[in-house]
Amino acid sequence: EAGVTQSPTHLIKTRGQQATLRCSPISGHTSVYWYQQALGLGLQFLLWYDEGEERNRGNFPPRFSGRQFPNYSSELNVNALELEDSALYLCASSWNSPLHFGNGTRLTVT
């Protein structure tokens, strides 16, 4: 069984640009979660999608947004990038189970 896959593995952007991160969940999983792990911090909940709908979001500004497609894959968009957005972005999926995480996208904003 293929795990959660994320792309790209690394992304370098400059301040003010937009970043798009992608996630493919485990087959059969309908829920997708996005987490941010900034340097020295734990994982901070960003967004939860289920059946194509945004179900919950964490304490992040509106320039963090995303969507879930009919095949349950998901996209995270970060607009107007700031230096402090540099972090590891982790996607996880589940269906009546603990979260299964991908290996993340390392976003660097310069």
Added chain:
Amino acid sequence: DQQVKQNSPSLSVQEGRISILNCDYTNSMFDYFLWYKKYPAEGPTFLISISSIKDKNEDGRFTVFLNKSAKHLSLHIVPSQPGDSAVYFCAASQMIYNQGGKLIFGQGTELSVKP
């Protein structure tokens, strides 16, 4: 507001001995707790969980203890092996109100098991 706290950023243990990782939480509405292990350049992997209706759950070398009155949980690894060296995150969730699997994570404890 850090609802889940792991106050020890690092822990070093000798191979074969017991590793005890601790976690405290503040939200009494949390009713499901998990431990994840993370190696560098990989995503966290699920290790073990416990529901608030239990005070202990065991899976091989890993045991999680929950003390609801103290709002404290711990992960015991016996015996510790060098391959256990990783960052360990505790996480908590509130399964009611359609929170689904939204997890609140601690900051992590880096375990180093020395041969």
